Amino acid sequence: MQILELKKEFDNDWQTISDSQDLEKLRIKYLGKKGKIAQAFTELKKLSLSEKKQIGPELNELKKEIEKNIDKFSKNISQKEELSNLYQSLPGKKPEMGHLHVTTQAIREIIEVFKPLGFNRVRYPEVDWDFFAFESLNMPREHAARDEWETFFIQGLEDKKMGKAVITPHTSSGQVREMLKGKLPIRMLNIGRCGRRQIDINHIPSFYQFEGLVIDKGINITHLKGLLDYFAKNFYGPERKTRIRPFHFRFTEPSFEVDINCDLCLGKGCRFCKSGWVELGGAGMVHPNVLKFGKIDPEKYTGFAFGWGIERTYMMKSGTKINDIRHLFSNDFRFLEQF
Numbered sequence: 001m002q003i004l005e006l007k008k009e010f011d012n013d014w015q016t017i018s019d020s021q022d023l024e025k026l027r028i029k030y031l032g033k034k035g036k037i038a039q040a041f042t043e044l045k046k047l048s049l050s051e052k053k054q055i056g057p058e059l060n061e062l063k064k065e066i067e068k069n070i071d072k073f074s075k076n077i078s079q080k081e082e083l084s085n086l087y088q089s090l091p092g093k094k095p096e097m098g099h100l101h102v103t104t105q106a107i108r109e110i111i112e113v114f115k116p117l118g119f120n121r122v123r124y125p126e127v128d129w130d131f132f133a134f135e136s137l138n139m140p141r142e143h144a145a146r147d148e149w150e151t152f153f154i155q156g157l158e159d160k161k162m163g164k165a166v167i168t169p170h171t172s173s174g175q176v177r178e179m180l181k182g183k184l185p186i187r188m189l190n191i192g193r194c195g196r197r198q199i200d201i202n203h204i205p206s207f208y209q210f211e212g213l214v215i216d217k218g219i220n221i222t223h224l225k226g227l228l229d230y231f232a233k234n235f236y237g238p239e240r241k242t243r244i245r246p247f248h249f250r251f252t253e254p255s256f257e258v259d260i261n262c263d264l265c266l267g268k269g270c271r272f273c274k275s276g277w278v279e280l281g282g283a284g285m286v287h288p289n290v291l292k293f294g295k296i297d298p299e300k301y302t303g304f305a306f307g308w309g310i311e312r313t314y315m316m317k318s319g320t321k322i323n324d325i326r327h328l329f330s331n332d333f334r335f336l337e338q339f
């Protein structure tokens with residue numbers, strides 16, 4: 001009987017154990033009633049007395065060693081398994097959920113307000129020719145009115161007819177592009193990113209605007225006023241009102257600035273608004289020259305346009321209490337998570 005071989009076999013088997021099931025199989029194989037050790041003891045009885053005296057203690061020794069190993073390992077495994085069961089039953093750590101940026105939320109809300117009136121959302125280039133940004137909007141080259149737009153020009157990109165390439169300083173650059181599609185009437189909602197060289201609590205160099213353009217037969221100022229009120233009531237709430245104030249833009253005639261009654265005092269006048277009104281943006285009746293650039297006959301068709309900053313429009317929404325436009329682009333989660 002080879003005790004040494006039995007020991008080797010056990011050592012090999014021992015290497016393959018990974019869990020309590022393996023260990024139990026091993027225990028039965030060696031220490032079970034019909035296991036290897038029991039068989040060895042049966043064989044031992046057949047041996048001569050002198051052999052018994054020599055092999056007996058070795059076999060006993062091996063049996064004890066196997067018992068000790070299995071016992072020790074068994075304790076370790078049960079501890080580990082108990083721990084892993086404990087971890088599995090612990091409540092999981094929830095992954096953090098993101099949400100849409102405030103500006104995207106505002107864009108979606110604005111689209112929803114205009115959709116029932118048949119407005120079609122379009123997008124035009126963020127880098128466009130001077131022609132669409134200024135010239136076709138009744139602002140000839142070198143005209144002083146352009147200075148207000150603080151425009152970024154793209155160096156080295158120029159076309160003889162179209163002029164220099166610019167980062168669109170307003171979504172109004174989509175007006176003539178829309179007209180040149182040749183489809184009338186027009187109900188356009190152009191939403192896009194604009195750029196101007198300005199930065200303070202009310203301005204950022206890269207911002208979003210939405211531009212409404214309506215062109216049809218018989219369109220007049222009352223339609224514009226009605227639409228502004230519709231927007232104010234649906235975007236800001238039923239208690240909000242708008243008013244239009246004479247202003248001057250080159251591409252609309254007459255031109256207006258649009259005010260909304262103050263969210264804080266609802267028009268009574270307070271420290272923030274002073275007069276009860278807060279400026280929202282520009283609007284006006286499309287200038288006949290602009291219609292001509294768009295190949296539309298100003299004798300037959302009239303229209304109005306309005307263009308406002310998305311961020312500023314959203315900031316004036318009831319209860320947002322955003323007092324600096326730069327917060328919107330600061331990537332500060334403490335701020336963004338509030339919306």
Ligand SMILES: [Zn+2]
Pocket residue numbers: 262263264265266267268269270271272273274276277
């Ligand atoms: Zn007020």
